[in-house]
Amino acid sequence: MAAETDASTIGPATRRPASLSPAMETDAEKLRFIEEMTKNVDAVQERVLAEILGRNAESEYLTNCCLAGAIDRATFRVKVPVVSYEDLQPYIRRIAEGDRSPILSGSKHPISEFLTSSGTSGGERKLLPTVEDELDRRKLMSSLAMPVINQYIPGLDEGSVLCFFFAKSETMTPGGLPARPTLTSYYKSDHFKNRTDGRYKICTSPLGAILCEDAFQSMYAQMLCGLCQRNDVVRLCTVFASALVRAIYFLQQNWEPLATDIETGVLNHRVTDPSVRKEVGDILGADLELARCIRTECSKEDWAGIITRIWPNTKYLETIVTGSMAQYIPTLNYYSGGLPMASIAYASSECYFGLNLRPFCDPSEVSYTIMPNMAFFEFIPMDGNGDTSQLVDLARVEVGREYELVITNHSGLNRYRVGDILRVTGFHNMAPQFSFVRRRNVLLSVESDKTDEAELQRAVERASSLLCTFDAAVLDYTSQACTKSIPGHYVIYWELLLTRVPTP
Structure with a gap:
């Protein structure tokens, strides 16, 4: 028989044996680690930034920023600019072409490979530099997922x-x-x-x-x-x-x-x-x-x-x-x-960010708790017209507000605009929880209007409800803006799934 599990009733286990098996104790250690990391977020962030700046202090990029060995947050903010991929592309191209000097990362942690992003820059796929020990951090994050899920199932x-x-x-x-x-x-x-x-x-x-x-x-x-x-x-x-x-x-x-x-x-x-x-x-x-x-x-x-x-x-x-x-x-x-469906982790080519600590919540309510040990995080308030001078720290974001994510990671991306727009939904201990809103600049636009992917998804969901009476559902869709007629309009292409095969 299939396991009958109602996602709406799943909750964390409240009773555990008095003595834990070695396997369960390993899970308990992972859960304690999550609690420890999320209780004093600002202190963890301070330590992570100092570690990143210390190991990459000799890099050409940070040297050009005139940090002069400073690893404190205040100096970092003043000296290091907020950048996009295009700003870093000349440095990245030199590394890709074989320059092995410490350009973005320190000499003890050289760039070991490039991670290719699904996005493009100037018609080229993005090459995101990474260092060998980044895999250790990603492995650590991955190891936290199953202990969280095992509380529920x-x-x-x-x-x-x-x-x-x-x-x-x-x-x-x-x-x-x-x-x-x-x-x-x-x-x-x-x-x-x-x-x-x-x-x-x-x-x-x-x-x-x-x-x-x-x-x-x-x-x-x-x-x-x-x-x-x-x-x-x-x-x-x-x-x-x-x-x-x-x-x-x-x-x-x-x-x-x-x-x-x-x-x-x-x-x-x-x-x-x-x-x-x-x-x-x-x-x-x-x-x-x-x-x-x-x-x-x-x-x-x-x-x-x-x-x-x-x-x-x-x-x-x-x-x-x-x-x-x-x-x-x-x-x-x-x-x-x-x-039930579990969206457990939030990650990208640049960094692994956080975990969904309520993995079996309704998909529309998924929020990710940012793990402050993964990188140094800053946020551009979206209600400030994207003004990069108004960046706030991870511990100082506010519930209900939307922000663009900016990271400084161990691989030499400093104050890098990831392009994700997030909304603060709450806190786990002192760690903010975010829902993913959209990618920056991923919009449909006809004349002066702006329609993001979340709005498009909601429109498709409302319209597709009309298909139920025909035993069909929307399996996939894509869209484009059409300006061949006046006024312009959007064209939505649906791929349909027949939930009942008609008899011949």
Whole structure:
């Protein structure tokens, strides 16, 4: 039977055994760490800034700012300007072309690679410098997520996670440094390959399948291994909700050859990558009963609840459903039979920022508690017309106000405008909690009006409610501004999902 879990009733466990097992004590330590970091935010921020400025003091960039070895906050604010990517691009280009002098970071912490952002600058993808020990901070943040979730749904260490993770292609800069997406960097790191912190890390997807850059082979292998271990799976995980929807689509299109592989114990010939074939071969075995089950469930016209029909012990979905990913919530509710969804972390190529300490709240109420040990954070008030002279510290933001996020990280980005607009929703201890509002300058505009992605999402949700009587829902959408007619207008393109297949 599928786990029946109502997201509206999930709350943290209030009773714990008098004596904790070693595993539970590890969780307790992580939770205590969160409490410690969020109780004296300003002191933690002071220490983090001093650490960053101390290690990067010799860098050309900070030297040009005339800090003269000062590591206090007041001098930093006066001497170091607020910048955008375009301001740093000349420094970044020199590093990419092979200049190994301490340009942005100190000589003891040289730039080790570039993380590629989904955004562009001047038609080029952004190259965001990072240092080797940044992975340690990201690993620390990742290790905090499951202890938080386990307060709400215990026993997750007794099963496996069906994750759909995908490494993307990478390039080398002229100076010989890798340039790749953030997650690809993590998947290829020793932190991921040799992860041993993990009773929550038992993943059905073999490493070779995750690292395979052929999209079909990677998805096929991960789906096949997830099916072979269907009764062990207690949670499904993708980074973004769109990837989980894409995985279910893939199952719809390929369940017949997948079932054949399971029936015969022989991997499909379309999977040609040697490492993938070897690792999948270690998992795949002939299983007539499982093949019959997959054919029975997937051949039905109605795919409502297909996730819990195929993976009956699934307790929740772990994926980001905030921001532009909110559009996939109705589709995931349909496919999962209403399983809870947890958007646990807020991160970007520049930095990992915070955690959702109420992971099973309604997606519209998701707020992230900023962890003050990750970087030095400042905020530009949006009601001040973006005036960068009015920046406020993390400990001094106000509930209800919107701010643009500015970070100083260990990799040499100093007072860098990330471009995210956040709204303060409350506090956990002394640490502010933020909801994501939108990306700066991500707007539709016809003539003088401005429509951001949140407004567009709400409009689509209201309009799509009319489709219910037709047994259809909006699966995905995109938009553009049209000025061919007067007055100008927006054109919205919908991709529809039929929730009931019409009989011929």
